Amino acid sequence: MSERFTVGYEDFETLIKKGAPYIDKTSYLKELFGEKVHDNGETYEDYVSLFTRPRRFGKTLTMSMIKNFFELNYDNPADKSKPKELFKNLEISQDKAFCDKYMGEYPVISISLKGVFGEDYIEALTALFNRIGDLYKQYSFLKQSSLAPEDKEKFSKIVQLAKNGQIITFSNPDVKNNITLLVKSSLKDLTFYLYSIYRKKVIVLVDEYDVPLQKATVYGYYKEMLNVIRGMFEEVFKTNEYLEKGIVTGCLRISHESIYTGINNFSLYTIQDELYRDFIGFTHKEVTELLKKRKLQEREKDVLEWYDGYNFAGAKMLCPWSVLSFCHKANSSENPLTFTPGNYFNNTSSNDIVSICINHPDAIDSQRLQNLLDGGTEIILPPDFTTYPEISIHTDFDTMMGMMLYTGYLTVVKTNEDGSIEVKIPNKEVLDCFSQKAKIIFSKRNSQWYSKVAELKNALFAENKDKVQNLINELLLTFVSIRNTAYEDYYHGFLAGILALTIDQNTEIKSDTESGDGYADLILDYSPKKEVVIIEFKKLYKGESFDEICKGALEQIELKKYASPYEQKNYRIIKYGISFLGKECVVAMN
Numbered sequence: 046m047s048e049r050f051t052v053g054y055e056d057f058e059t060l061i062k063k064g065a066p067y068i069d070k071t072s073y074l075k076e077l078f079g080e081k082v083h084d085n086g087e088t089y090e091d092y093v094s095l096f097t098r099p100r101r102f103g104k105t106l107t108m109s110m111i112k113n114f115f116e117l118n119y120d121n122p123a124d125k126s127k128p129k130e131l132f133k134n135l136e137i138s139q140d141k142a143f144c145d146k147y148m149g150e151y152p153v154i155s156i157s158l159k160g161v162f163g164e165d166y167i168e169a170l171t172a173l174f175n176r177i178g179d180l181y182k183q184y185s186f187l188k189q190s191s192l193a194p195e196d197k198e199k200f201s202k203i204v205q206l207a208k209n210g211q212i213i214t215f216s217n218p219d220v221k222n223n224i225t226l227l228v229k230s231s232l233k234d235l236t237f238y239l240y241s242i243y244r245k246k247v248i249v250l251v252d253e254y255d256v257p258l259q260k261a262t263v264y265g266y267y268k269e270m271l272n273v274i275r276g277m278f279e280e281v282f283k284t285n286e287y288l289e290k291g292i293v294t295g296c297l298r299i300s301h302e303s304i305y306t307g308i309n310n311f312s313l314y315t316i317q318d319e320l321y322r323d324f325i326g327f328t329h330k331e332v333t334e335l336l337k338k339r340k341l342q343e344r345e346k347d348v349l350e351w352y353d354g355y356n357f358a359g360a361k362m363l364c365p366w367s368v369l370s371f372c373h374k375a376n377s378s379e380n381p382l383t384f385t386p387g388n389y390f391n392n393t394s395s396n397d398i399v400s401i402c403i404n405h406p407d408a409i410d411s412q413r414l415q416n417l418l419d420g421g422t423e424i425i426l427p428p429d430f431t432t433y434p435e436i437s438i439h440t441d442f443d444t445m446m447g448m449m450l451y452t453g454y455l456t457v458v459k460t461n462e463d464g465s466i467e468v469k470i471p472n473k474e475v476l477d478c479f480s481q482k483a484k485i486i487f488s489k490r491n492s493q494w495y496s497k498v499a500e501l502k503n504a505l506f507a508e509n510k511d512k513v514q515n516l517i518n519e520l521l522l523t524f525v526s527i528r529n530t531a532y533e534d535y536y537h538g539f540l541a542g543i544l545a546l547t548i549d550q551n552t553e554i555k556s557d558t559e560s561g562d563g564y565a566d567l568i569l570d571y572s573p574k575k576e577v578v579i580i581e582f583k584k585l586y587k588g589e590s591f592d593e594i595c596k597g598a599l600e601q602i603e604l605k606k607y608a609s610p611y612e613q614k615n616y617r618i619i620k621y622g623i624s625f626l627g628k629e630c631v632v633a634m635n
Contacts (some may be wrong), residue, residue: 047099049357050131052387054106054527055105055106055109055124056106056109057106057109057110057112057113057131057464058109058113058131060106061131065297066335067135068331068335068336068365069136069328070110070137070325071114071132071135071136071137072136072137073321073324074114074137074147074432075091075137075140075143075218075318077090077091077094077111077290077292077465078090078143078147078290078418079385080143080466084328085303089320091291091311092283092288092291092311093290093291093292093293093311093312094291094292094293094312094313094314094322095254095294095295095298095309095311095312095313095314095315095609096292096293096294096321096325097291097295097296097297097298097313097314097315097316097451098294098296098316098326098454099296099316099355099364099451099453100296100367100452100453101364101365101453102254102325102326102362102364102365102366102453103325103326103327103365103366103391104253104294105157105159105253105324106345107292107294107324107325108155108252108292108294109155109615110156111248111250111292112155112248112250113127113128113131113132114128114131114132114137114147114148114149115147115148115150115151115153115248116128116149116151116152116153116248117149117150117151117152117243117245118149119152119184119186119243120147120186122243122270124149125148125149127149128149128190129144129148129149129150132144132148132590133540136576141568149523150245150246151174151245151246151247151248151289151338152236152239152240152243152245152247153247153249153250154180154232154235154236154239154247154248154249154250155249155250155252156176156177156180156250156251156252156255156258157176157251157252157254157259158173158176158251158252158253158254158255159252159256160172160256160258160273161173161176161178161256161260162257162260162261162458163260163264164262164264165264166261166266166270167221167311167568169257169260169264169270169491169532169618170221170224170225170228170269170270170273171260173202173228173234173257173273174206174207174224174228174387175207176509177203177207177227177228177231177232178203178204178286179207179377180231180260181200181203181204181207181229181231181235182204182207182234184238184239186201186251187200187205187239187242188200188201188204189591190238190242191239191241191242192238192242192556196234196237196238196241197586198247198500199234200234201225202227202582203231204385206224206227207482209338218252218424222387222405224582225273225276228273228277229273229276229277230277230280231277231511232249232251232280232281233275233280233281233285235247236249236285236288236331237287238280239287240287242304245289246288246289247285247287247288247289247505248289248290248291248292249281249282249288249291249292250289250291250292250293251278251291251292251294252293252294253294254274254278254293254295255295255296255297256272256293256295257274258270258271258274260299275401278404280467280570282311284503284518291546295450296451296453296485297424297448297452298313298315298451300509304307310410310627314456315451315452316355316356316358316450316456317357317358317455317457317460317466318355318358318489319358319359320541322357322358322359322362323357323360323362326355326357326362326363326364327361327362327363327364327365327368327405328360328362328512329353329363331350331351332345332363332368333345335368335372336348336372337483339375339376340376340381341372341375341376341381343382344371344375344381344382344384348363348368348386349363350370350407350472350473351367351371351386351472351473351474351571352364352367352368352371352386352387352395353454353472353577354456354469354470354471354472354476355456355471356457356458356471362455364390364474365507366389366390367390368542369375369388370387370388371389373389374387377468378426386473386474388474388477388478388481389474390478391477391478391481398614399454399478399482400482401416401445401450402449402523403479403482403483403484403523404523405485407442407522408521408627408628408629410442411522411523411524411615411628412627412628413442413593414525414527415454415525417468417469417470417481418470418476418525418526420469422458422467422468422469423446423467424461424465424466424467424468425442425443425446425447425465425466425468426443426464426465426466427443427446427450427465429584441547446468447546448633450466450468453471453475454470454475454478455468455470455471456469456470461468477524483525483526486523487524487543488546488559490548494520494523495546495547497516497519497520498544498546498547499547500512500516500517500542501516501517501520502547502569504516505569505578505619505621506569506571506576506578506619508619508634510621510632510633510634511632513621513632514630514631514632517540518621518628518629518630518631520543521539521628521629521630522628524539524543536568536582536623536625536630537556537557537567537580537582538556540567540580540582541554541567542624543625544567544569551571551573552569552570552571552572553568553569553570553572554568554569554570555568555570556568559606560605560606560607560608560609560610561577561605561606561608561609561610562604562605562606563601563605563606565571565579565580565581565602565605565607566580566582567579567580567582568580570611572601574617575614575615575616575617576616576617576619577608577611577618577619578620578621579602579607579608579611579618579619579620579621580620580621581598581599581601581602581607581620581621581622581623582598582621582623582624582625583595583597583598583622583623583624583625584624584625584626585625591624591626591631592631594622594631595622595623595624595631595632595633596624596625596633597622598621598624599620599621599633599634600634601622601624601635609619619634620634620635621633621634622635
């Protein structure tokens with residue numbers, strides 16, 4: 046079969062059968078089952094593992110690959126033809142002993158919690174229960190098996206109830222409690238049912254485990270959802286005699302005390318752990334080979350500039366979704382060698398954390414974020430544990446940056462002896478994510494921001510100096526400039542940019558425009574009422590005072606006769622001198 050380039054498939058079987066390119070990660074199957082011998086002669090195996098990686102790094106496809114390798118044929122357990130066909134050209138097939146021992150040998154339960162949410166807890170619980178019901182339907186053959194009658198009845202109850210997505214919308218607390226108990230025990234019960242029939246312990250795969258908790262935070266029912274997810278995990282992963290192995294994936298590590306209480310032998314692998322560091326995601330070598338195969342080797346420099354930069358414990362990694370999307374778009378274009386790389390990461394998942402960080406009200410933190418956006422690095426102490434409710438506009442900078450690190454918006458430059466880490470924005474694509482978000486946040490589309498800017502314009506014409514000063518300071522605290530956008534890297538550019546949002550057909554804004562004997566920093570001309578605001582900006586330097594600099598700005602307006610064209614037209618003229626330092630300004634008027 047000829048190779049067909051595809052993007053977006055997360056099902057391993059579909060990908061292989063379509064003849065699509067697959068970056069071979071199958072050698073890690075030996076590591077997962079303790080069959081890899083390390084340099085020290087030791088082997089290691091985990092009972093339950095959690096892999097945290099940013100979204101779109103290939104977690105779901107990885108879980109699908111694991112499922113397809115280990116899952117037995119439920120109709121005929123002796124038949125391994127399906128996995129043999131799927132894996133015949135992949136690296137793991139070269140280890141015949143391992144394949145004979147493990148391939149197609151286990152019942153496998155695989156569930157994704159992506160999309161499990163609602164605007165309130167009842168709606169979210171309904172979504173979770175229906176997802177469990179869909180999972181159970183995959184094992185409908187158990188209803189005709191040799192299970193005990195009471196087990197068949199409980200199995201059928203979940204399948205039957207889940208047919209109707211409205212069952213939990215009733216206000217009856219007994220119904221809700223009953224459903225909650227069924228959800229908590231559902232995965233463990235299913236391991237028991239499968240073990241009872243096949244007499245083999247079960248592999249349990251849970252993908253995107255943290256999505257329901259993230260959404261619960263947004264909509265305000267985190268504690269209730271945490272109680273359900275924690276109960277489900279404790280049931281299936283804690284002292285479950287029918288469990289062979291558990292593998293869990295997500296973006297963020299939620300507090301161990303809150304969700305994994307009492308689960309023994311639970312191993313965590315984050316982007317800061319060496320073991321499994323290039324298991325999920327593309328390495329430099331893999332990308333080079335992919336580009337060569339796609340006849341795009343001349344674009345490697347562009348691909349690395351846009352999508353490279355992730356450091357997973359020393360391994361240089363790239364986001365698979367971004368690289369594959371670029372290859373697909375480039376090869377589909379008229380000229381692949383000149384096709385412009387794009388931002389494919391921006392809309393792949395919720396990026397509310399970007400909005401929160403850009404809107405952060407702390408002046409020092411805002412400056413630190415600006416430093417990152419300018420290509421600099423910041424040293425942070427990442428929190429040991431992160432829970433979604435901690436992520437808000439009022440949280441501390443380190444917690445925010447920790448969240449950004451694990452969701453793919455930052456990467457580690459180095460780890461220091463004191464446990465602190467130096468972080469930076471990894472590449473052009475992620476920087477563009479901030480740019481696109483800033484264009485929304487600092488625009489008319491953000492009603493809260495726009496109303497403040499409109500209020501500032503009105504205060505300028507009303508000659509309300511104190512209000513002008515307070516509003517500019519308030520806006521500066523939340524404003525983060527993004528290079529290569531409409532927001533310039535200087536103070537009068539900042540005000541010119543935001544005031545431009547309020548301009549209508551009656552008002553004209555002029556920046557660095559010739560007037561009188563010089564060039565005025567900013568002029569707002571409201572011609573219907575013959576009113577004009579003239580502003581001169583000055584930056585404060587060491588040893589200078591705000592008042593002195595403001596006075597100098599006003600004197601310059603007079604010296605350069607910026608107002609003379611408007612005096613000749615009998616305008617009401619309002620003059621401001623504004624001095625700036627960091628995220629603070631002082632306003633003077635005459």
